[in-house]
Amino acid sequence: MKTEQRRLGLLGLILSSALALGACASLSAPTLSGDAAKLQSLAELDGQAPTRRTLEIQTWTTPQGAKVLFAPAHELPMFDLRLTFAAGSSQDGGVPGLATLTNAMLNEGVPGKDVGAIAAGFEGLGAEFGNGAYRDMAVASLRSLSAREQRDPALALFAEVLGKPTFPEDSLARIKNQLLAGFEFQKQNPGKLASLKLFERLYGQHPYAHPSDGTAQSIPAISRQQLQAFHARAYAAGNTVIALVGDLSRSEAEAIANQVSAALPQGPALPRIAQPQAPKPGASHIEFPSNQTHLLIAQLGIDRRDPDYAALYLGNQILGGSGFGTRLMTEVREKRGLTYGVYSGFSAMQARGPFMINLQTRAELSQGTLALVKQLLADYLREGPTQQELDNAKRQLAGSFPLSTASNADIVGQLASMGFYDLPLSYLDDFMRDVQALSIEEVKTAMAKHLDPEALVVVSAGPTVAQKELPPPTDRPAELPSTVPH
Incomplete structure (x- = not known):
């Protein structure tokens, strides 16, 4: 299709x-x-970000x-x-x-x-x-x-x-x-x-x-x-x-x-989509015969032009948006072996898109895992990131950012997004400047402003089975669950 x-x-x-x-x-x-046209050795960077096109x-x-x-x-x-x-x-x-x-x-x-x-x-x-x-x-x-x-x-x-x-x-x-x-x-x-x-x-x-x-x-x-x-x-x-x-x-x-x-047909732009109303929080369960339970934890996030976009992007990278080393991955996978992967993200659209945390875990541990993830989110919103987490996220973003303009296909995608969401032509530079200038307090304030641990919509899909207590955190967690539901 x-x-x-x-x-x-x-x-x-x-x-x-x-x-x-x-x-x-x-x-x-x-x-x-001339310099950007050459391949760069990581050793030559000496801690600096790669050259961006x-x-x-x-x-x-x-x-x-x-x-x-x-x-x-x-x-x-x-x-x-x-x-x-x-x-x-x-x-x-x-x-x-x-x-x-x-x-x-x-x-x-x-x-x-x-x-x-x-x-x-x-x-x-x-x-x-x-x-x-x-x-x-x-x-x-x-x-x-x-x-x-x-x-x-x-x-x-x-x-x-x-x-x-x-x-x-x-x-x-x-x-x-x-x-x-x-x-x-x-x-x-x-x-x-x-x-x-x-x-x-x-x-x-x-x-x-x-x-x-x-x-x-x-x-x-x-x-x-x-x-x-x-x-x-x-x-x-x-x-x-x-x-x-x-x-x-x-x-x-x-x-x-x-x-x-x-x-093309001749005619005007269509009206913008209206903003959604906040949903009623709570949980829904879909019964499904599998060994794994899928967990989706969400609420309304932001639209694409929200002034807190950069702070939320960086804050989410620390929470669960950048793979290994995030708070969610460390606590849920690395210390407890409850999942192969847990991720969070804002999907910012014309109207308010969802903020979502998603993972799958063993069915008999699903309720405990859900409670743990909700607690980790609440703790993060209350405490904010550490200075080390903030510095690491900024460094990682600076290193990966040149990939956003690495090819003509990447660039045309950026231009399309900028035009569709009415972003300024200086958007790429503005974003990197804004991210690198963010403080702990600014990230914490933005995340707490837009996310509420009491307003979560939760959907689970899996079997109804007797629940077990979660294993305690350890440096050597038990075998990780399969990523393929049975």
Whole structure:
């Protein structure tokens, strides 16, 4: 269905929805500097962060109303183009799965070409088409050589796919069957069942509540006419962000953006999604015959433009967002052997996305493990991080941050995220500056402001069995549980 995984870079979206679904950015100077173009030895860094690629981001609006972000990159004779539409499942309008089906059908047919001819057209040009739909957004992308003999026909086909999809009935039936088969498969996946239930609990009647792929009840009734109407409304030029990176001049980038924008339906941006209401806290359990119990512990987090984003990102890295060495991983896995992995994250979206802690553990220890995780969260919100934890997290982030612009695909994902969430062009530099300046108290204050250990929504999926006491913490925990439910 989704022929390209969303690549929004390190900071496009935390945890993705949603991801989500999700997840999901100064930039000044067009190319890699001489030093940055060379491989670096870690020994040469001497404790400093690796050199990060410096970009020159330019922005404008097409005559049809599409917002464009462009970064020239002349190292390779190719370009990456990504269109991001406010056309995710939050725009389904009471027809769950409408956005997903529309996006999946884009490359199934255009006038005079069926899905096979479209695929052969891109392949014959050495070009790559990608698409996907999520809660906030739908995307379509093109990667092509920048030489005109490949670029022009690839762009012409891409513009047809986005602007003139025919939504053939035979393809619609096939993709519906694929979705319905997926729903049957989900019934055997306790983690997926728990995730679906969690979003229902967190969001109630909000557009984020229903699954992006729709439901077994909604998908069969969706018609070709509904897809056409959704495309005309949600794939309009004014509802689009165009991100473009590669071996192009400014005039070539403008011509590409204008060509694609003119091919789209003409219309304005759709209204922003309203903020959700806080859900009722408490626990829900899904009975499932397995040895493992999946635990999802969540509450509403923040939207993507929240001023506390940097502080929450850093605070979560210490709590459970960066793998080994986090508080949750140390206490739950390393000292007690209760799980192979426990992770936390904010999924910041157009409206308030979820903050979530997720893990799976042995069924007979699930209640004790849940109590332990909730206590660790409460302790962290009360105490805040230590200076060593803060310094280590800053150092780790500084070391990994250059990966967010390591390739043209990474950069186009960053630009798409910046444009879609209305972030400033200086976002990447601003973020690193803000993170490195944070104090213990600022991180503690931000985490405590946005998280409440008494407001948690908990969903578990597993068997109801007699519970055992947790083992005490030790340097040599017992055998870790299997990651595969039995």
